[in-house]
Amino acid sequence: MDFAQADALNQAIRLLSLRHRARAAALIAPLGLHPGQEALLLELDRTGPRIQAQLSEALGVEPPSVTLMARKLEASGHIRRSPAPSDRRASIVELTDSGRELAERVKEVWRGLAEETVAGLPAAAAAEIPGLLAAMTANVAPRRTGPGRARAADSGG
Amino acid sequence: MDFAQADALNQAIRLLSLRHRARAAALIAPLGLHPGQEALLLELDRTGPRIQAQLSEALGVEPPSVTLMARKLEASGHIRRSPAPSDRRASIVELTDSGRELAERVKEVWRGLAEETVAGLPAAAAAEIPGLLAAMTANVAPRRTGPGRARAADSGG
DNA sequence: CACATAAGCTTATGCGCATAAGCAATTCTC
DNA sequence: GAGAATTGCTTATGCGCATAAGCTTATGTG
Numbered sequence: 001m002d003f004a005q006a007d008a009l010n011q012a013i014r015l016l017s018l019r020h021r022a023r024a025a026a027l028i029a030p031l032g033l034h035p036g037q038e039a040l041l042l043e044l045d046r047t048g049p050r051i052q053a054q055l056s057e058a059l060g061v062e063p064p065s066v067t068l069m070a071r072k073l074e075a076s077g078h079i080r081r082s083p084a085p086s087d088r089r090a091s092i093v094e095l096t097d098s099g100r101e102l103a104e105r106v107k108e109v110w111r112g113l114a115e116e117t118v119a120g121l122p123a124a125a126a127a128e129i130p131g132l133l134a135a136m137t138a139n140v141a142p143r144r145t146g147p148g149r150a151r152a153a154d155s156g157g
Numbered sequence: 158m159d160f161a162q163a164d165a166l167n168q169a170i171r172l173l174s175l176r177h178r179a180r181a182a183a184l185i186a187p188l189g190l191h192p193g194q195e196a197l198l199l200e201l202d203r204t205g206p207r208i209q210a211q212l213s214e215a216l217g218v219e220p221p222s223v224t225l226m227a228r229k230l231e232a233s234g235h236i237r238r239s240p241a242p243s244d245r246r247a248s249i250v251e252l253t254d255s256g257r258e259l260a261e262r263v264k265e266v267w268r269g270l271a272e273e274t275v276a277g278l279p280a281a282a283a284a285e286i287p288g289l290l291a292a293m294t295a296n297v298a299p300r301r302t303g304p305g306r307a308r309a310a311d312s313g314g
Numbered sequence: 315c316a317c318a319t320a321a322g323c324t325t326a327t328g329c330g331c332a333t334a335a336g337c338a339a340t341t342c343t344c
Numbered sequence: 345g346a347g348a349a350t351t352g353c354t355t356a357t358g359c360g361c362a363t364a365a366g367c368t369t370a371t372g373t374g
Contacts, residue, residue, distance in 0.1 A: 006271030012290035017174035018217045023297040060175045065331050089339045089352040114163030117293045133169035136274045140180040222361050246322040246369045
């Protein structure tokens, strides 16, 4: 691969990231949400109550980010946090009634965003895209040694 | 498109954004760069001197972001800023010798990142990806009325 | 030419996400 | 069962990017 191709790919990813995020932000702003929060709500809606470590894994963000996201969503009444009975370190996060309603709203705009994103593309191409993106994501994702926590493998910085 | 498909797409874009950016950050950190700065250097390397408004457009970020990025790259000696003779509001940004050397380094890691990103994908798929991403980006990009500056079309907030 | 509008840039401020560091609770190992 | 290592969460802090607001210079309009 020559530099022009490499640059086209990296730049395309960067631009799509910025634009898609900005568009998502614009769409969920009327719901009182900032980007990132919709992902937490949707994850809870998909899977039910989760502890923060699971949310961190599912959302692809670090634990401190989950702490802050959860705190804000709790403050606005969309989620509830309670200590886990089986593990007193852990915090169970679940949707409130308000959060469930909000999640439904988010799902509507989420559908609209996806359709807007692939508008004009051949259906076959659109169907392949999530898989392609996931494959690329896996390629650049930090390596996990196994069931354990991710470790910094390089000692040299 | 049902919600599951829409969600798969949006989530895939979000995750790729996070991971690709994180990987890029890890790769350019040894060069003393933070993510975003490499884009500015590469743009100058591609096109030669630009004023900040052009960089804002090319990089897909807002003018205040360019101001800060440029200030930091100037402080580290990689770019030079000088007033444009034809328009005293504008600031011409160009690479220094140090910046040109650094851009070459960036191009190397940029190639490596792209190859890592599409590793394992069929060559045909990899070749299509930049175009697909660009099409999606165009779909979610803010509408421009024409040659003029983008305007906020909604008065209602 | 005077004035209003637009364009280029900057400062101030806020949010998301990151890493570093630290505490509390759990689990592993002997 | 005691100490060590791991896990879950939090606080502190920093960077990128955004919007809001303001300054300076250019440009359009009478």
